[in-house]
Amino acid sequence: MSSAAEAGPGSALSGFDDREFVLAASGVTKSFRRRGWRRRRPLRVLVDAAVELRRGEVVGLVGENGSGKSTFMKILVGNLARGGGDVDRLGTIGYCPQEPILYELATPDEHFELFGHAYDLDVATMEASRDEIYDTLGFADHRDVRVEELSGGTRAKLNLGLALLPDPTVLLLDEPYAGFDWDTYLKFWDLTARRKKDGRSILIISHFVADEERFDRIVHLKDGRTLDE
Amino acid sequence: MTATLLLRRYLSEYARRPLNVALLVIVPVLFVYLAASAIVDFASIVGEVGDPDRLSGPTAGWAAAFLAGVSGFFLVLGSREADQRLATAGMRPMRIVAARLGSGLVLALLAGGGALLALALRTDITDPVRAVGGTLMFAVIYLAIGAAVASVIKSAVNGSLVVVFVWMIDVFLGPAMAGADNAISRWFPSHYVTLVMLDEPSGHGAPWGDLGWALMWATAAVVLAGWLFYSATAGPRTRTVTAPGSRRYVAALRFGLREYRRNPAMWVLLVVLPVFFTSLSFWVTPDDPAPVRLVENGRSAIAILSMIDVHGAIMVPITVAFLSGLAGMFVVQSSLEADGRLALAGYRASEVLVARLSVIAAAGLLTAAVSLGVTAVDFAPEQWGVFALATVIVALTYGMVGVLAGSLFGRVGGLYVMFLIPFVDVGIAQNIMFSAVPPGWGRFLPSRGAVSFLVDGAFTATVDELGSLLLSLVWVAGLIVTTAFVFHRISSPERI
Numbered sequence A: 001m002s003s004a005a006e007a008g009p010g011s012a013l014s015g016f017d018d019r020e021f022v023l024a025a026s027g028v029t030k031s032f033r034r035r036g037w038r039r040r041r042p043l044r045v046l047v048d049a050a051v052e053l054r055r056g057e058v059v060g061l062v063g064e065n066g067s068g069k070s071t072f073m074k075i076l077v078g079n080l081a082r083g084g085g086d087v088d089r090l091g092t093i094g095y096c097p098q099e100p101i102l103y104e105l106a107t108p109d110e111h112f113e114l115f116g117h118a119y120d121l122d123v124a125t126m127e128a129s130r131d132e133i134y135d136t137l138g139f140a141d142h143r144d145v146r147v148e149e150l151s152g153g154t155r156a157k158l159n160l161g162l163a164l165l166p167d168p169t170v171l172l173l174d175e176p177y178a179g180f181d182w183d184t185y186l187k188f189w190d191l192t193a194r195r196k197k198d199g200r201s202i203l204i205i206s207h208f209v210a211d212e213e214r215f216d217r218i219v220h221l222k223d224g225r226t227l228d229e
Numbered sequence B: 001m002t003a004t005l006l007l008r009r010y011l012s013e014y015a016r017r018p019l020n021v022a023l024l025v026i027v028p029v030l031f032v033y034l035a036a037s038a039i040v041d042f043a044s045i046v047g048e049v050g051d052p053d054r055l056s057g058p059t060a061g062w063a064a065a066f067l068a069g070v071s072g073f074f075l076v077l078g079s080r081e082a083d084q085r086l087a088t089a090g091m092r093p094m095r096i097v098a099a100r101l102g103s104g105l106v107l108a109l110l111a112g113g114g115a116l117l118a119l120a121l122r123t124d125i126t127d128p129v130r131a132v133g134g135t136l137m138f139a140v141i142y143l144a145i146g147a148a149v150a151s152v153i154k155s156a157v158n159g160s161l162v163v164v165f166v167w168m169i170d171v172f173l174g175p176a177m178a179g180a181d182n183a184i185s186r187w188f189p190s191h192y193v194t195l196v197m198l199d200e201p202s203g204h205g206a207p208w209g210d211l212g213w214a215l216m217w218a219t220a221a222v223v224l225a226g227w228l229f230y231s232a233t234a235g236p237r238t239r240t241v242t243a244p245g246s247r248r249y250v251a252a253l254r255f256g257l258r259e260y261r262r263n264p265a266m267w268v269l270l271v272v273l274p275v276f277f278t279s280l281s282f283w284v285t286p287d288d289p290a291p292v293r294l295v296e297n298g299r300s301a302i303a304i305l306s307m308i309d310v311h312g313a314i315m316v317p318i319t320v321a322f323l324s325g326l327a328g329m330f331v332v333q334s335s336l337e338a339d340g341r342l343a344l345a346g347y348r349a350s351e352v353l354v355a356r357l358s359v360i361a362a363a364g365l366l367t368a369a370v371s372l373g374v375t376a377v378d379f380a381p382e383q384w385g386v387f388a389l390a391t392v393i394v395a396l397t398y399g400m401v402g403v404l405a406g407s408l409f410g411r412v413g414g415l416y417v418m419f420l421i422p423f424v425d426v427g428i429a430q431n432i433m434f435s436a437v438p439p440g441w442g443r444f445l446p447s448r449g450a451v452s453f454l455v456d457g458a459f460t461a462t463v464d465e466l467g468s469l470l471l472s473l474v475w476v477a478g479l480i481v482t483t484a485f486v487f488h489r490i491s492s493p494e495r496i
Helices: A014-018 A069-077 A109-117 A125-139 A152-164 A184-195 B003-017 B016-048 B052-075 B080-088 B093-122 B128-152 B156-171 B191-198 B211-232 B245-259 B264-284 B307-333 B336-346 B349-377 B384-429 B439-445 B449-458 B466-491
Strands: A021-032 A041-054 A058-062 A084-089 A093-096 A170-174 A201-204 A219-223 A225-228 B289-296 B299-306
Touching: A021 A069, A021 A201, A041 A058, A041 A069, A041 A084, A041 B264, A058 A069, A069 A093, A069 A170, A084 B016, A093 A152, A093 B156, A093 B336, A109 A125, A109 A152, A109 B245, A125 A152, A125 A184, A152 A184, A170 B093, A184 A201, A201 B264, A225 B052, A225 B384, B016 B093, B016 B128, B016 B384, B052 B080, B052 B093, B052 B128, B052 B156, B052 B191, B052 B289, B052 B384, B093 B128, B093 B211, B128 B156, B128 B191, B128 B211, B156 B264, B156 B307, B156 B384, B191 B211, B264 B307, B264 B349, B289 B307, B289 B449, B307 B336, B307 B349, B307 B384, B307 B449, B349 B466, B384 B439, B384 B449, B384 B466, B439 B449, B449 B466
Parallel strands: A041 A225, A058 A201, A058 A219, A093 A170, A170 A201
Antiparallel strands: A021 A041, A021 A084, A219 A225, B289 B299
């Protein structure tokens, strides 16, 4: 989203006051109504989830399959209504969903153009950012190819690229490198390091953390609750 | 054993969306109970088989065919990749094909059962074997068509439109409407089954008779679908790699129109179908007298008009309602998730909605323009402006109904619903072909005002139906507000 609301009274964390935190969530709960013929008890996914993200911090959010990581991230982004708890965000947010959400009949260039408007970027800024993303992730050759004709890996690159486009204050990435080859995976971490150096904050979801040293902190999500490592 | 397990799994997969199962029964029941009488009346007027009792028989088959085709299509398409993976994992493709088609057959039987039940309630089924056997063959043929299309066409929008298009041509140009000895229609999928159900000899001269031809069609359709599905499942499949405010709205609109332009099936549908249906209605209708209630200079009277003109005029809103509804449903459905992401990235939900609705309006206007252009060849309304305005209002009304149907019922359920509502509303409840005064219950349906206004423009020299115009505009405004509310809920869940 282009501009998240600034934290006010009753924020999840007082750190917002001195702009130390760019994202803070506490006591987040979420249950889902179960579909089907029979009425069943709602499925409780998040019981008490919390996370804080400081400026220039790279945090990993890990947990088993079905532990609610993606649900938690959708709530942090504002894509899903929470059952309870507080979420505060500061500045712009770039979100990369787990499954690429794209327009099948549009090309990468057209996606960047449209999302540039969404983020309210001027044309020159959008084009500069777009070209940098093409160069870094290496898919400029496919800029005029419709999404329906792209490989899974290139879709994943575009999916991530749309989140990176506005150079957001906070990047929320849900399994961003799934589908990347080794070379692109390394480029992704170079890019992350550059953004971190520029004071950007990044929260990355993963099933497991292979490169622990790349993260400043790891937050575990288990049985709907978060535990700091 | 494995095949039974697969069959059970596939059926439970479908049954996990209770709405789809419910619609599978409700739609044919309503279709046969409400729409079938209109089709029978229509066939009695334009066709050679004048006996309404005999014409009722195929209506159950038509309903079952539509449902079987659409459910067969989505049954295969929805799990194409998972089925391929199952085959790669070692499952024999033939078993997968048999289980998929078998589960489709069970669904087709369900749809056929509902249609037959409604038929039994409406009329006396004098020959149950013919009715049940014929309906079953209809369902089998269309199940195969749906499965075959899904094996070849990947896009849900394009594929389902192809199935619907085949069905419409088959029914409306078939022997019930165009006569048994039509040289073209004998190549249509349900030609012989329809003749068997009508008990009308084709006279095409073969020792095995029309029943033999019908059985051959059903068998050939299943074999062809099985082969196409088998090839798609067993074959190796690899992916081919090959300013705020108005400025943002214009960008979103340009993008939406470009996306729409790239969907050739929609183009074909929006241009070819109006030409086809409107021209057909002029060609096939006999020049019989048709009584219609008209209001002129404030005075209501029954006027005797030519059936050709009445049919041609009423076919315009029917075609436009049907196509605008489908366009509305698919334009929004195909991009709902990505639109949500766009809203999350900074677009206001209202901006995305207005851009999408503009694309739907453009599609409606295109359909309306083509329909009006084709109508102009054979028929000159008394007041072109009124006639055109009413047509555009019908397009906008049903564009919104399509958006709502897609949002509330999803793609499969939405397609069932968007088949039924325009048929019942514009096709029956407002249709002056069947009755000089449309039935009273039709006043609660969306197109009452617009169609009354259209009839006023078509056949009278003065504007007398301003109340109808107002009613139609209230419907459009109400539908836009409801659509905006539903779309906003979908695009901005956090603010619920």
